[in-house]
Amino acid sequence: MRHADALDQLAGLLGPRLSRSDAERAQHGRSESHFPTVLPDAVAYPETAAEVQELVRICAEHRCPVTGWGAGTSLEGHGLAVKGGVVVDFTRMNKVLEVRPADMDVTIQPGVTREALNEELRATGLFFPVDPGANASLGGMAMTRASGTTTVRYGSMRENVLGVEAVLADGRIIRTGTRARKSAAGYDLTALMVGSEGTLGLVTELTLRLHGIPEATSAGICAFPDMHAAVTAVMETIQMGIPMARIEFVDAATARAFTAYSGLEMAEAPHLLVEFHGSPESVAQDAERFAEIVADHGASPFRWSTREEERRALWAMRHNGYYAILAARKGARGLVTDMCVPISQLATAVEETQADIAAGSIPGPILGHVGDGNFHAILLIDPDQPAELEEAKRLSHRMAERALRLGGTCTGEHGVGMGKLPYMEAEHGAGWDVMGEIKQALDPLGILNPGKLVRQG
Amino acid sequence: MRHADALDQLAGLLGPRLSRSDAERAQHGRSESHFPTVLPDAVAYPETAAEVQELVRICAEHRCPVTGWGAGTSLEGHGLAVKGGVVVDFTRMNKVLEVRPADMDVTIQPGVTREALNEELRATGLFFPVDPGANASLGGMAMTRASGTTTVRYGSMRENVLGVEAVLADGRIIRTGTRARKSAAGYDLTALMVGSEGTLGLVTELTLRLHGIPEATSAGICAFPDMHAAVTAVMETIQMGIPMARIEFVDAATARAFTAYSGLEMAEAPHLLVEFHGSPESVAQDAERFAEIVADHGASPFRWSTREEERRALWAMRHNGYYAILAARKGARGLVTDMCVPISQLATAVEETQADIAAGSIPGPILGHVGDGNFHAILLIDPDQPAELEEAKRLSHRMAERALRLGGTCTGEHGVGMGKLPYMEAEHGAGWDVMGEIKQALDPLGILNPGKLVRQG
Ligand SMILES: Cc1cc2nc3c(=O)[nH]c(=O)nc-3n(C[C@H](O)[C@H](O)[C@H](O)COP(=O)(O)OP(=O)(O)OC[C@H]3O[C@@H](n4cnc5c(N)ncnc54)[C@H](O)[C@@H]3O)c2cc1C
Ligand SMILES: Cc1cc2nc3c(=O)[nH]c(=O)nc-3n(C[C@H](O)[C@H](O)[C@H](O)COP(=O)(O)OP(=O)(O)OC[C@H]3O[C@@H](n4cnc5c(N)ncnc54)[C@H](O)[C@@H]3O)c2cc1C
Numbered sequence: 001m002r003h004a005d006a007l008d009q010l011a012g013l014l015g016p017r018l019s020r021s022d023a024e025r026a027q028h029g030r031s032e033s034h035f036p037t038v039l040p041d042a043v044a045y046p047e048t049a050a051e052v053q054e055l056v057r058i059c060a061e062h063r064c065p066v067t068g069w070g071a072g073t074s075l076e077g078h079g080l081a082v083k084g085g086v087v088v089d090f091t092r093m094n095k096v097l098e099v100r101p102a103d104m105d106v107t108i109q110p111g112v113t114r115e116a117l118n119e120e121l122r123a124t125g126l127f128f129p130v131d132p133g134a135n136a137s138l139g140g141m142a143m144t145r146a147s148g149t150t151t152v153r154y155g156s157m158r159e160n161v162l163g164v165e166a167v168l169a170d171g172r173i174i175r176t177g178t179r180a181r182k183s184a185a186g187y188d189l190t191a192l193m194v195g196s197e198g199t200l201g202l203v204t205e206l207t208l209r210l211h212g213i214p215e216a217t218s219a220g221i222c223a224f225p226d227m228h229a230a231v232t233a234v235m236e237t238i239q240m241g242i243p244m245a246r247i248e249f250v251d252a253a254t255a256r257a258f259t260a261y262s263g264l265e266m267a268e269a270p271h272l273l274v275e276f277h278g279s280p281e282s283v284a285q286d287a288e289r290f291a292e293i294v295a296d297h298g299a300s301p302f303r304w305s306t307r308e309e310e311r312r313a314l315w316a317m318r319h320n321g322y323y324a325i326l327a328a329r330k331g332a333r334g335l336v337t338d339m340c341v342p343i344s345q346l347a348t349a350v351e352e353t354q355a356d357i358a359a360g361s362i363p364g365p366i367l368g369h370v371g372d373g374n375f376h377a378i379l380l381i382d383p384d385q386p387a388e389l390e391e392a393k394r395l396s397h398r399m400a401e402r403a404l405r406l407g408g409t410c411t412g413e414h415g416v417g418m419g420k421l422p423y424m425e426a427e428h429g430a431g432w433d434v435m436g437e438i439k440q441a442l443d444p445l446g447i448l449n450p451g452k453l454v455r456q457g
Numbered sequence: 458m459r460h461a462d463a464l465d466q467l468a469g470l471l472g473p474r475l476s477r478s479d480a481e482r483a484q485h486g487r488s489e490s491h492f493p494t495v496l497p498d499a500v501a502y503p504e505t506a507a508e509v510q511e512l513v514r515i516c517a518e519h520r521c522p523v524t525g526w527g528a529g530t531s532l533e534g535h536g537l538a539v540k541g542g543v544v545v546d547f548t549r550m551n552k553v554l555e556v557r558p559a560d561m562d563v564t565i566q567p568g569v570t571r572e573a574l575n576e577e578l579r580a581t582g583l584f585f586p587v588d589p590g591a592n593a594s595l596g597g598m599a600m601t602r603a604s605g606t607t608t609v610r611y612g613s614m615r616e617n618v619l620g621v622e623a624v625l626a627d628g629r630i631i632r633t634g635t636r637a638r639k640s641a642a643g644y645d646l647t648a649l650m651v652g653s654e655g656t657l658g659l660v661t662e663l664t665l666r667l668h669g670i671p672e673a674t675s676a677g678i679c680a681f682p683d684m685h686a687a688v689t690a691v692m693e694t695i696q697m698g699i700p701m702a703r704i705e706f707v708d709a710a711t712a713r714a715f716t717a718y719s720g721l722e723m724a725e726a727p728h729l730l731v732e733f734h735g736s737p738e739s740v741a742q743d744a745e746r747f748a749e750i751v752a753d754h755g756a757s758p759f760r761w762s763t764r765e766e767e768r769r770a771l772w773a774m775r776h777n778g779y780y781a782i783l784a785a786r787k788g789a790r791g792l793v794t795d796m797c798v799p800i801s802q803l804a805t806a807v808e809e810t811q812a813d814i815a816a817g818s819i820p821g822p823i824l825g826h827v828g829d830g831n832f833h834a835i836l837l838i839d840p841d842q843p844a845e846l847e848e849a850k851r852l853s854h855r856m857a858e859r860a861l862r863l864g865g866t867c868t869g870e871h872g873v874g875m876g877k878l879p880y881m882e883a884e885h886g887a888g889w890d891v892m893g894e895i896k897q898a899l900d901p902l903g904i905l906n907p908g909k910l911v912r913q914g
Contacts, residue, residue, distance in 0.1 A: 102692065102801035145641040156639055158648070159616065174888040180797040181829045182613055183866035184602040184652055185884055186873055186910055187892045191615070191648030195641055212698040235559065241669040243735075278700075279746075282739050289736075340637040344559035372638045409640035416643055427642055431631040434899065435644045441898035442891065453643055 070140025076417025110139025340412025527597025533874025567596025797869025
């Protein structure tokens with residue numbers, strides 16, 4: 001076994017909380033996507049920052065790779081220990097440490113999941129808005145710079161992490177940011193850590209910005225004659241300054257999958273799902289102004305409601321979108337793409353992508369956070385047909401190139417991991433070298449999640 | 458003369474746009490605050506990124522310091538060439554390159570000022586919200602991570618810079634970010650550059666996020682029996698989720714100075730100045746809900762208006778605040794402090810600061826962006842009395858320490874420059890070393906704005 005000395009020392013540190021069992025290695029060796037399984041040498045379950053610090057020091061001494069693990073829901077093979085070593089699973093560091101309602105912030109350990117956090121916050125009238133579909137960990141969400149349906153209004157992890165505590169590659173502990181709402185005191189280390197995918201440090205604590213649960217919420221759905229009409233309606237809504245809290249696009253294929261999966265009846269047509277937050281008067285007014293815009297674009301009458309249970313059903317359907325789409329092709333596995341472009345290019349981006357998929361042989365329903373210019377095609381492949389995986393990869397490749405050609409990014413929210421490494425040079429040019437220089441400065445031995453994000457030597 | 462070879466080569470590159478005149482050196486050797494004048498060896502006025510690149514290469518070869526210069530309004534001696542060398546004045550790079558209304562973004566050169574930008578945007582129905590009092594350059598504002606009265610609603614430069622083009626210390630040009638609204642593609646180099654004060658690169662282009670000019674605006678002002686009541690009203694307004702576009706606090710001394718300077722009549726009491734953006738209905742409703750909150754705290758009736766000229770007068774008064782306060786003491790110079798704390802600590806922070814100033818012998822009116830927990834005491838000193846400068850520095854020192862003790866930052870928006878260097882270690886701990894390691898990795902010769910932001914060797 002590789003890294004045997006490191007593992008022995010880690011076993012001394014963590015006792016039974018260092019596992020070398022096949023079952024746990026396998027569980028931490030697969031990803032939510034098409035990447036082949038890679039077994040780590042061991043899985044560690046630390047309980048304190050001090051343990052993480054000691055773990056990293058041991059690994060640094062033996063040059064043993066260290067890869068963080070939150071809920072394992074990332075989609076580009078982020079958490080796979082492709083150079084072996086230890087996977088550090090943060091599920092035992094799952095405490096909400098301090099909620100400060102007056103400051104609308106909270107300090108938590110990284111293993112807290114977004115659902116657990118919002119459950120804990122319920123009594124305070126506050127909530128944490130970033131909501132990737134999966135019940136991800138906040139540590140993992142910070143590391144992938146996750147976003148979701150509410151990002152159009154409340155921002156992504158970039159805007160909602162006030163600071164982190166992190167153990168660096170040499171075992172130093174840093175605390176970035178302060179609890180003040182803003183600061184001009186030097187380089188923005190919080191922003192540098194957010195989205196770094198565990199390649200610069202292991203996060204052991206996060207302080208997050210919270211938001212007040214809105215007094216009133218209105219939500220609704222409408223169908224469009226075609227995708228272009230739906231996207232144009234989104235652009236107009238943004239330009240009119242109507243404050244959307246959520247605005248999601250689903251194409252006809254997705255609408256069909258939703259109907260089959262959820263029982264809610266949707267026409268087989270492109271749809272927008274939207275939500276407004278504010279006072280009872282303002283959300284009614286926002287919904288009515290939105291209804292006028294979509295009517296101008298030939299939409300079905302915009303049905304909206306302020307009733308909690310109808311809203312919940314709508315967003316539950318959206319959050320189950322991935323599984324609804326998977327269910328649309330029996331036994332299929334999904335390859336999830338993640339384009340994000342300037343809003344003016346959105347219609348072109350979706351149209352070209354739909355045409356490209358239609359010309360091929362595998363289904364690829366589309367849905368996305370269109371208020372941010374971000375959408376996903378979920379390419380449904382038969383895992384027993386290697387040719388289908390190859391076709392999905394080609395489609396995904398063309399989507400990434402299309403995103404760059406249209407002035408956007410190869411990944412709006414899922415991150416680089418391994419899947420988007422091939423586009424980093426094209427997207428960032430010399431900036432990618434700069435990322436490598438920062439990585440080299442802060443992790444000269446390359447022990448933190450090696451094989452990801454930066455150029456591989 | 459130091460750096461003579463570099464200067465000769467720069468003269469060859471720029472001709473008359475490299476000035477060694479005493480007048481221009483003097484103009485670029487002073488700051489808007491108490492720091493002593495430091496003459497640079499020369500002042501360069503490049504017109505293109507290619508010229509900046511060549512300039513940096515020449516300077517790198519000769520290890521000649523290079524310090525950027527926007528409008529020269531920063532308050533911590535940021536732009537002073539304390540190790541000599543060349544000051545690069547960006548006023549000739551002042552073009553708005555492309556406005557894209559559909560995407561609500563704009564690409565500009567760094568020398569464009571915020572007023573010029575908003576002038577240029579007027580016809581589009583869009584505006585750029587970040588507004589430090591001064592008519593600063595957008596390049597300088599990005600470099601200090603500036604914010605202002607509207608940050609509580611629209612964010613600071615951190616949230617409103619989509620990407621930059623920058624020339625690094627070795628002459629490489631990088632372009633950070635994309636025009637997509639969000640991205641998870643690797644380290645956030647845009648955020649790393651924003652707030653870096655010209656120590657990591659010279660910015661030659663910026664792409665900024667724009668916002669729609671709101672359909673309607675309501676603004677108003679009210680007086681409070683004491684500071685505590687005003688601050689509590691702010692906290693409640695935030696917690697109620699009433700979407701303030703601006704909320705500014707001024708203390709009694711500032712109110713007196715405003716009255717004397719502007720002719721608008723204000724009671725000699727703490728005040729809040731506020732503004733709401735939205736639809737005609739929503740801004741009326743917001744103003745009324747705010748009026749109820751402040752009434753509960755014993756405020757004078759909240760007078761508000763949607764009339765453009767009344768609003769303009771209000772905010773002109775606020776934007777002239779610094780000069781109004783300076784005028785309150787004849788011949789005085791201001792030392793401007795910049796605390797930012799969690800909202801729950803704001804009342805304590807202001808109270809302790811007021812008491813500390815009152816116990817001394819120099820005036821220090823207070824005003825600030827209280828929605829962000831950020832406020833300034835403007836310490837008015839007689840430039841002929843060195844003892845007063847010393848006292849102001851002691852007060853400022855205690856404010857910085859107070860900010861850290863209360864969980865905040867030594868600078869909410871002005872930046873580090875030289876004035877806040879002494880607090881970086883206390884605020885960031887090992888994080889400050891990490892900043893130094895990033896600086897070392899990207900500027901190993903230390904030619905970019907040496908003497909600022911990171912630990913000095
Ligand atoms: C059905 C479905 C829907 C999804 N929808 C969205 C969506 O809408 N938006 C979106 O952004 N994403 C979405 N995702 C992707 C995924 O949920 C996000 O990437 C999420 O942020 C991953 O969090 P995690 O806790 O699962 O992290 P993991 O997958 O466990 O880890 C992610 C990365 O972070 C590192 N890491 C984890 N914890 C730490 C730590 N404490 N310190 C250092 N490094 C650490 C890992 O090494 C890895 O590189 C979706 C995924 C699924 C399966
Ligand atoms: C009356 C008054 C009120 C103010 N109010 C506020 C306020 O409310 N909020 C706030 O944030 N600030 C405020 N300030 C401070 C000041 O306006 C800001 O710090 C502003 O961002 C400075 O911009 P500038 O163009 O003047 O930059 P400069 O002072 O010229 O430069 C600032 C820093 O950026 C560097 N730099 C400039 N341009 C470039 C470039 N293109 N590339 C690389 N480096 C560059 C310089 O080297 C320097 O380190 C105020 C100042 C005054 C005088």
